[in-house]
Amino acid sequence: VTGTNSVGTGTGVLNNTVSPLNTTLSSGKYYLQDNTRGQGIFTYNANNKSSLPGTLMSNTTNAFTTSTDKAAVDAHFYAGKTYDYYKSTFGRNSYDGYGTSLKSTVHYGSKYNNAFWDGTQMVYGDGDGTTFIPLSGGLDVVAHELTHAVTSSESNLTYQNESGALNEAISDIFGTVVEFKTQSSKADYLIGEDIYTPNISGDALRSMANPTLNGDPDHYSNRYTGSADNGGVHTNSGIINKAAYLISAGGTHHGVTVSGIGIDKLGTIFYRANTTYLTSSSTFSQARAAVVQAASDLYGATSAETTTVKNAFTAVGVN
Ligand SMILES: CCCCC[C@H](S)C(=O)N[C@@H](Cc1ccccc1)C(=O)N[C@@H](C)C(=O)O
Ligand SMILES: [Ca+2]
Ligand SMILES: [Ca+2]
Numbered sequence: 001v002t003g004t005n006s007v008g009t010g011t012g013v014l015n016n017t018v019s020p021l022n023t024t025l026s027s028g029k030y031y032l033q034d035n036t037r038g039q040g041i042f043t044y045n046a047n048n049k050s051s052l053p054g055t056l057m058s059n060t061t062n063a064f065t066t067s068t069d070k071a072a073v074d075a076h077f078y079a080g081k082t083y084d085y086y087k088s089t090f091g092r093n094s095y096d097g098y099g100t101s102l103k104s105t106v107h108y109g110s111k112y113n114n115a116f117w118d119g120t121q122m123v124y125g126d127g128d129g130t131t132f133i134p135l136s137g138g139l140d141v142v143a144h145e146l147t148h149a150v151t152s153s154e155s156n157l158t159y160q161n162e163s164g165a166l167n168e169a170i171s172d173i174f175g176t177v178v179e180f181k182t183q184s185s186k187a188d189y190l191i192g193e194d195i196y197t198p199n200i201s202g203d204a205l206r207s208m209a210n211p212t213l214n215g216d217p218d219h220y221s222n223r224y225t226g227s228a229d230n231g232g233v234h235t236n237s238g239i240i241n242k243a244a245y246l247i248s249a250g251g252t253h254h255g256v257t258v259s260g261i262g263i264d265k266l267g268t269i270f271y272r273a274n275t276t277y278l279t280s281s282s283t284f285s286q287a288r289a290a291v292v293q294a295a296s297d298l299y300g301a302t303s304a305e306t307t308t309v310k311n312a313f314t315a316v317g318v319n
């Protein structure tokens with residue numbers, strides 16, 4: 001809508017207070033439209049139907065605190081935080097570098113246990129209340145979905161088999177990096193922990209530190225070679241996620257010791273790989289070469305960072 005920038009407040013999915021919430025005042029109504037980032041961040045309500053984008057969220061108070069508001073508040077705020085990470089770290093203006101507006105829709109479908117990037121916008125289900133609660137309540141989820149948009153603008157990794165698992169892993173990696181940069185005190189190497197199984201504490205949908213906790217492989221020799229889930233894109237991502245974990249935090253895996261170089265460098269190295277070397281058909285082996293080359297470009301061919309990257313991929317059986 002055309003209006004004036006305003007600043008409201010909100011309550012998130014986990015009943016967290018969210019402030020500031022960038023909104024737009026137009027004709028006495030406040031809209032979830034943030035004009036301070038790129039060409040804007042817009043958050044919509046599908047009203048539990050599946051037509052997109054739905055209705056731009058608004059109220060007359062600029063305080064978004066109802067139960068219906070909570071998923072929208074987090075989707076809006078976390079999209080802004082993810083935008084901020086890419087802009088402040090790499091100078092990237094929105095997912096495409098051109099400031100294209102970020103659109104999110106919440107309350108998609110009925111008890112929908114997922115979230116996705118549909119090629120033009122982010123979409124979040126409410127979950128069924130047992131497996132998931134509204135998925136935009138997880139910063140790592142929001143950053144995961146928005147990173148798919150970045151990937152589609154850059155390497156455009158095909159969403160199946162090894163390139164698809166790389167696509168998924170890159171989204172998990174940046175979901176985690178953004179979490180560390182934004183919520184450092186409660187950041188972790190778990191994926192979806194804030195919105196997964198509300199009745200079970202300490203679990204997550206995936207773990208980068210130990211993918212096998214969720215039945216995902218942490219070594220290439222254990223990769224899934226079937227056709228389910230587009231060739232196991234959410235399963236074989238565990239192999240790359242484990243390598244990324246080792247790059248950042250270090251550790252010994254399958255007899256290979258890796259010296260961690262930290263979360264910031266993990267992000268810069270994978271960002272350069274995704275924007276400069278990976279292509280739509282990249283395999284795991286080609287991804288190793290891409291990430292090694294990115295580290296070499298950034299830190300030097302014989303640097304500790306490049307050595308760490310090589311060792312991490314060797315540790316998960318990718319050569
Ligand atoms: C439309 C079906 C395909 C969904 C693919 C999207 S990108 C995806 O990967 N969604 C994430 C959502 C997510 C992210 C982080 C943490 C929790 C949940 C995902 O992992 N979906 C799982 C449930 C899946 O599709 O198997
Ligand atoms: Ca997490
Ligand atoms: Ca849980």
Ligand SMILES: [Zn+2]
Binds near residue numbers: 144145171
């Ligand atoms: Zn995904």
